[in-house]
Amino acid sequence: MASLVKGGSSKDGDGRSTRWDEHREARRAELVAAAVSAIDTHGPNASIAEVAASAGVSKPVLYRYFADKDDLYRAVGQWGAQQVIDRLVPILTGAVEVGDGSMRGRMLAGCEDYLEFLDEHPQVFLLLVEHRSANDPLADGKDQIASTLAKLMGDTLRRLGVDAAGAEPWAHGLIGMGLAVGEWRIRRDIMSREATAGYLATFVWHAFSGYAAEVGVAMGTTGELRVLPDATEPRSRRKDAR
Numbered sequence: 001m002a003s004l005v006k007g008g009s010s011k012d013g014d015g016r017s018t019r020w021d022e023h024r025e026a027r028r029a030e031l032v033a034a035a036v037s038a039i040d041t042h043g044p045n046a047s048i049a050e051v052a053a054s055a056g057v058s059k060p061v062l063y064r065y066f067a068d069k070d071d072l073y074r075a076v077g078q079w080g081a082q083q084v085i086d087r088l089v090p091i092l093t094g095a096v097e098v099g100d101g102s103m104r105g106r107m108l109a110g111c112e113d114y115l116e117f118l119d120e121h122p123q124v125f126l127l128l129v130e131h132r133s134a135n136d137p138l139a140d141g142k143d144q145i146a147s148t149l150a151k152l153m154g155d156t157l158r159r160l161g162v163d164a165a166g167a168e169p170w171a172h173g174l175i176g177m178g179l180a181v182g183e184w185r186i187r188r189d190i191m192s193r194e195a196t197a198g199y200l201a202t203f204v205w206h207a208f209s210g211y212a213a214e215v216g217v218a219m220g221t222t223g224e225l226r227v228l229p230d231a232t233e234p235r236s237r238r239k240d241a242r
Contacts, residue, residue: 028065031055032075036124039076044127048072073137077128080121081141085148087113092152104205111197111204118182119193129183138179146171162215174204 034055039046041054048069052062066072090096091110099105118125128138146168154167177200185196212218 024065028075031057031062031065032072032079035072035076036079036121039124039127040121043123044130046123046127070131070135070137073128073131074135074140076124077137077139077141078144080124080128081138081144083117084114084145087117089148089152104201107205107208108197108201111201112193114178115182115185115193115197115200118186122186125182125186129179142172142175142179146175149174160217162212162217166211177203 031051035046035051038051038054042050048059048062051072052059055062062072066075088110091098091113092106094101094106098109128141131137148171150168150171153170154164157164157167181196181200185191185193
């Protein structure tokens with residue numbers, strides 16, 4: 001799980017400060033897990049008292065680790081973001097085998113896995129999207145995921161020798177679309193996860209393949225990318241990305 005405590009720690013001579021920081025981080029992680037459980041059970045309006053009860057502590061103890069409710073919600077948002085990253089990265093990079101192993105197949109599997117995670121914690125997702133304010137609990141989490149996606153896309157495009165400057169805005173656009181589709185599906189509940197994932201993945205795939213064609217990259221039938229032989233510099237370097 002990603003660190004839920006920001007900032008570095010000063011280490012005194014005997015390491016007590018470092019040990020305390022490590023204990024505090026571990027305790028916050030336990031309390032976030034309890035908050036997720038309470039929200040899963042009681043819905044997006046779960047009270048701090050219900051979160052404390054889920055953790056088996058009093059509210060004053062809970063507030064030793066979180067400045068206020070917004071701080072707790074931000075930590076829950078970071079937890080959710082890290083869960084999504086941990087699930088998607090192995091799929092999108094091919095570290096785990098899914099479907100036919102093609103890039104398009106990995107995109108579909110990634111969309112399915114993302115929606116499956118939302119199905120596992122719909123109340124947590126609704127809490128996070130319903131409490132957007134000046135203290136957006138999703139802000140840090142969105143940045144976490146966007147940075148990861150931007151690196152994945154940018155690395156792929158750079159391997160092909162094509163312009164990768166759009167990777168960051170595209171990543172943030174994908175986050176916005178993913179949140180909107182997830183909220184629509186949970187609230188409307190009129191389409192299966194499989195169908196929703198299929199439509200979402202198809203849209204993303206054609207956006208990606210359309211840009212690829214524009215910059216001189218051919219898409220194989222299984223989704224591999226290859227620079228076209230007649231592509232102009234600097235796109236003429238023959239490199240593959242699978």
